[in-house]
Amino acid sequence: MLELAVDGLAVAFPGLDAPVLVVEHLALRPSEHVAVTGGSGSGKSTFINVITGLERPTSGKVLWSGKDITRLSETARDRWRAEHVGLVMQDFHLFPGLSAVENVLLPARLARVADKALIARAHDLLNGVGLSRPDQKIETMSRGEMQRVAIARAVLRKPGVIVADEPTASLDVEAGETVGRLLLDMATETKSMLIVVSHDQRLIDRLDRRITLRAGRIVADSFREEVAA
Amino acid sequence: MIRFIAADLRRLWLGAVVVVLLVALATALGVTVTLQERALRLGSARAADKFDLVIGAAGSETQLVLSSIFLQPAPLPLMPGEVLAKLSKDPRVAWAAPVGFGDSFAGYPLVGTTRALIGSTVSGFAEGRMFEKEGEAVVGAAVKLPVGAEVKPMHGTAQMGGETHAGVVYHVTGKLPPTGTPWDRAILVPIQAVWHVHGLGHDHGHEEEEEHHQGEAQVTQAAAATDEHGHTPLEAAREHAEDHQHEGEAAAAGRPDEDHDHHGGIDADAVIDENFAADAPGLPAVLVKPKTIADAYKLRQEYRNGNTLAVFPGEVLTGLYATLGDAKMVLSAVAAGSQGLVAAALVLVTVTHIGQRRRQIGALRAFGAPRLSVFAIVWLELFLLVALGIGLGFLTGLAAARLIANAFTVKSGIVLPVGFTGEDLRLALILLAASAVLSAVPAILAYRQSPAAALRA
Numbered sequence: 001m002l003e004l005a006v007d008g009l010a011v012a013f014p015g016l017d018a019p020v021l022v023v024e025h026l027a028l029r030p031s032e033h034v035a036v037t038g039g040s041g042s043g044k045s046t047f048i049n050v051i052t053g054l055e056r057p058t059s060g061k062v063l064w065s066g067k068d069i070t071r072l073s074e075t076a077r078d079r080w081r082a083e084h085v086g087l088v089m090q091d092f093h094l095f096p097g098l099s100a101v102e103n104v105l106l107p108a109r110l111a112r113v114a115d116k117a118l119i120a121r122a123h124d125l126l127n128g129v130g131l132s133r134p135d136q137k138i139e140t141m142s143r144g145e146m147q148r149v150a151i152a153r154a155v156l157r158k159p160g161v162i163v164a165d166e167p168t169a170s171l172d173v174e175a176g177e178t179v180g181r182l183l184l185d186m187a188t189e190t191k192s193m194l195i196v197v198s199h200d201q202r203l204i205d206r207l208d209r210r211i212t213l214r215a216g217r218i219v220a221d222s223f224r225e226e227v228a229a
Numbered sequence: 230m231i232r233f234i235a236a237d238l239r240r241l242w243l244g245a246v247v248v249v250l251l252v253a254l255a256t257a258l259g260v261t262v263t264l265q266e267r268a269l270r271l272g273s274a275r276a277a278d279k280f281d282l283v284i285g286a287a288g289s290e291t292q293l294v295l296s297s298i299f300l301q302p303a304p305l306p307l308m309p310g311e312v313l314a315k316l317s318k319d320p321r322v323a324w325a326a327p328v329g330f331g332d333s334f335a336g337y338p339l340v341g342t343t344r345a346l347i348g349s350t351v352s353g354f355a356e357g358r359m360f361e362k363e364g365e366a367v368v369g370a371a372v373k374l375p376v377g378a379e380v381k382p383m384h385g386t387a388q389m390g391g392e393t394h395a396g397v398v399y400h401v402t403g404k405l406p407p408t409g410t411p412w413d414r415a416i417l418v419p420i421q422a423v424w425h426v427h428g429l430g431h432d433h434g435h436e437e438e439e440e441h442h443q444g445e446a447q448v449t450q451a452a453a454a455t456d457e458h459g460h461t462p463l464e465a466a467r468e469h470a471e472d473h474q475h476e477g478e479a480a481a482a483g484r485p486d487e488d489h490d491h492h493g494g495i496d497a498d499a500v501i502d503e504n505f506a507a508d509a510p511g512l513p514a515v516l517v518k519p520k521t522i523a524d525a526y527k528l529r530q531e532y533r534n535g536n537t538l539a540v541f542p543g544e545v546l547t548g549l550y551a552t553l554g555d556a557k558m559v560l561s562a563v564a565a566g567s568q569g570l571v572a573a574a575l576v577l578v579t580v581t582h583i584g585q586r587r588r589q590i591g592a593l594r595a596f597g598a599p600r601l602s603v604f605a606i607v608w609l610e611l612f613l614l615v616a617l618g619i620g621l622g623f624l625t626g627l628a629a630a631r632l633i634a635n636a637f638t639v640k641s642g643i644v645l646p647v648g649f650t651g652e653d654l655r656l657a658l659i660l661l662a663a664s665a666v667l668s669a670v671p672a673i674l675a676y677r678q679s680p681a682a683a684l685r686a
Contacts, residue, residue, distance in 0.1 A: 045685065054595055075600055082597020089684075093592035097236030110230060110598035111604075153596065209359040 001161030002065050002084060002193055004028040004051060009060030011046050011216075019058065020116035021046045021216040028209075030160075033194040035204040038213035039122065044197045047213065051195075052085050052163055053077035063164045064160070083112050086154030086192070088183070090166035094138045094153075100126055104153045118156065125152035129182055138199060144175025148182060155186045161193040162186065168200045176200060230602065234610050244582075248575060249618040255346045255571040256622020257629060258658065259564035263653065266557040268645035270550055272634075273299070276410035276643045277542035282525055283515040284532050284539045293538060294545040297328055297514035299641065300338050300411040302489070305330070308510030308537050316424060316517060317505055321524035324349055325517045329423040332382035337372050339382050340415045341423030343503050346516060347405070350412075357403030360419055363499040367417045370407035371642055377401060380416055382426065382658035397426050409644030419501045424510045505685065562628035568660075572667055579611055579671040590675050591683025600676050608672035615664035623649075 006026040012019035021043040028034055038044050049055035051062055054077075061068045064084065068174045069077055094103045104122040108114040126134045129148040138146065147167060154162055164183055168176030180203040187194035198204055205224075212220035238245050277298050286308035295301040316325035326346030332339040344359055347367060357376040360367050368374050380399040399418055407413055517539075519525040525541070525618040532539035583590070593603055627647065634645035 049681040050439040052595075054684070057677070078594060078597060078599055081595070082599075086595075087595055089595075093589070093591070093596070095233065095236065097240045098233065102232060102236075104232060107593070107598050109588070110233075110602040112595065 001029040001191060003030045003159070004193070005061075005063040005066075006051065007061040007063065009050065009062065011043075011055070012058045017166040019216060021050065021057075022045070023060070023218060026211075026218065026221075028193060028195070031191050031193055032209060033184065033189075033207040034196070035196060035207040035210045036197045036200065036213065037204060037210060041215075042213040044213055046216075048163055048165055048195070048197060052087065053081050060147045079111075082107060082113075083157065083183065083201050084160045086157070086159035086162040088147070088150050088154045088164040088167045090169050092143075092150045094146055094149060096139040097137070097138055099135045100131055100141070100149045100152075103138050103149055104156055107153065108156060113157070114142065121177060122152065122156060125156065128152070128186075130178075142175070144171055144178060147171060147175070151179065151182050151186060155190055155192070158190045159192055162190075164194070164196045164198075164216060166197055166199070168198065168203055179201070230606060230609075234606060234613070237606075237610060238614075241258060244578075245614055247665045248258060248578075248614045248622060251571050251574070252615050252618025252664075253621035253625055255564070255568040255624035256619050258567055258651070259561060259656075260623050260626025261629045261633070262557060262564055263656070264561040264626060264647050264649075265633055265645075266553060266560075267650070268630065268634055268647045269553065269637075270546075271281060272409070272643045272645035273546055273549075274543070275646075277546055278480055279408075279410070280516050281519055282517040282528060282539060282544050283514055283542055284308075284316070284517055284528075284537055285512075287536055287538050290538060290540045290545050291549065293514060293540060294542045296330065297516065297640065298411070298429055298542050299643070300330070300340065301413055302330070302333070305513035307511030307513055310505065310511055312513055312532075312537060313505045313509055313515050316515055319528070321520055321528060323518040323520050325515050327420050327509075327512045328514050328516060329420050330513060332423070332426065334380045334382050335374075337374075337414055337416050338370075339366075339380070339423070340412070340417050341420035342417055343420060344501070345503065345551055349518065351405050351408060353406065354403045355406045357401070360402055360417070361501065363419055363425065363496055363501060364399055365402045365419070367403045367405060369405050369413040369415045369417070369642070371413035372404075372416060374401050374416070380418075396641070397487075407644075409642075411642035414642035421499075421501055422481070424681075425496070438519045510646050575611075575615070576667055576670050579668075580674060583607065583671045583674050587678060587683040590678060591680040594678075594680035595684060604672045604676040607675040609667040611671060615668065616661060619660050619664065 006023050008025075009021065009023040011021040036044055037198065046055065049057060050057050050070075053062075053072070056070055060070070062070050064080075069080055069081075072080060095106060098106065101119075101122050104126065105114050105119060108118055112201060116177045123134055126149070129152050131145060131148060131152075138149065141149070151167075154164075162183065167183060168179050180200070183194060183196065184206060186192075194207070196203065196207060204210060207224065209223050210220070211218055277294070280298050283293055283297050284299065284637070286306040288306045292303060293305065296303050296305050313325065313327050316322055324345040324645060326343040328337060328346075330340035347359065355370060356556055357367075366380050374380070378401045382399070399422070401416075405413075405417075517528060519528050529541065531541040562591070580671075590603055590607075593606075594600065604609075627649070631645045634647045638644050
């Protein structure tokens, strides 16, 4: 269970006049399911990178349950992310040559935390996302199946937050539907916060809250009830 | 991690194979040079081991050793027979054996010598017995002739267009055990027979002239070879001729060119006389076994005068090794250069490769792989390939050196001991250490790469 508080956040790049992202204040509750939308260049990716510790902001705080990850070293941020963040990306980033279950376990193995229980969980998860052949080579799978493997990988260590960057953008409608449903199910099951960057209206509509970015600033922040109303 | 690397290498197997082969070839080049040079030194030193002192007519020390010990076919200047007589009676000499060359049979050189030399340089016979009569011969271990075979000597060698000596036949009576020296390829006959075949030693009165005639016959032979085979360099014949003019001062006596067919035959049943008198025919070389080391030095001193030359083969070889060492240095530099090029190419290729894999590496980091794991993956992947290449290179180098050594042994009879020593182990460790450092270059690049930037790319 993690909650997020962002304070006075700014990300600027040398050579650019305006900062690419400015967030004065933002709070996300534990287990909240949030959609982040906005056009390209609106700062979505930077937002994701900063709150997951992939990128350090120019100024400001990113507090995860009170812990400011911007003050951690790169190595410590890597370790924190491995433990608390489950990432799902548009183009999967699965590793060819390895089987589905090996892909699910790879980050854990590289971090030397893959024990018997975790291996068993990897198999259960693959089953849970509807893949019955854990030893199938990843490159022989369809795109929809690949994204399901990526979801299993993301939730393996029961992360406090699942961050999905355009998880359905490269999938057909049907596969996107499955992936969206799986993401929500998994997040609910592990009581994780879910942050989804997406243009997929059907997926966005299923989330509790919608944050819209434009030119690096939050221009709208609404809850589903309001949207529905 | 190992599985990840294995999967990666399987996927990029073609590139991996090329890297391994490149490294293997570059390594093998250096290894072959080192092994071959060492083997050549050891092998030639062992071949010369049995012969302490060689005495010949004044001329080239190197040529004297190459012809008398390594049985390289080249005309040597002759020295008067009295040298042999004097040496035979010298109390400091354990034995002194003349050697005579010039003829061959089926590609094997015929060497005229004495029973004393054979008896004291090899232990016993593999087969048969020593020659007892003028028409008998003993063959080295590598000569493919059975005991009882007939040997019809040819003047010079077949390549030089030599002719068979009419009516001269030796019978093989024994085969020697292998010695790993050029003498394994020699057919040994009584020196007396060699003299008689060439019409020497019968007519003592014309000894002087005959001696020079032999030299000229060889010149004629070389010239004839030029005529018969248009491709034989004329220069070679000229050089031979000049050599002889330099060496034989008495060549000015100007014998007319004559066919050597008038040369005498042998009396196959004649008893061998190995008590050499002062009027023995001229000799290209005498191999001497001094009784003590002090005697060896005294003898060498004594026979180093205007007309004769005395050398320790080991000493001459040392001089040759210096040349060999220079050649090795050049070859080693070439090999090292190629290794450097391969190393540079590898770094370039892997750095490019890492660039292409930025996203993959960034993703690994994003999913929580520790930086050190990323470093280890990249480092191990390259290091494994290079180490495998180095290992293969050493084996290839060994195999190549063995092949060359075998070919050399077949041609020369000298057995070359090819093998690894501690020095090679050191080289291997140095190469491995260097490749470990090289592999770290792309690994550090991967380590320092920011995952966010990599994913954005």
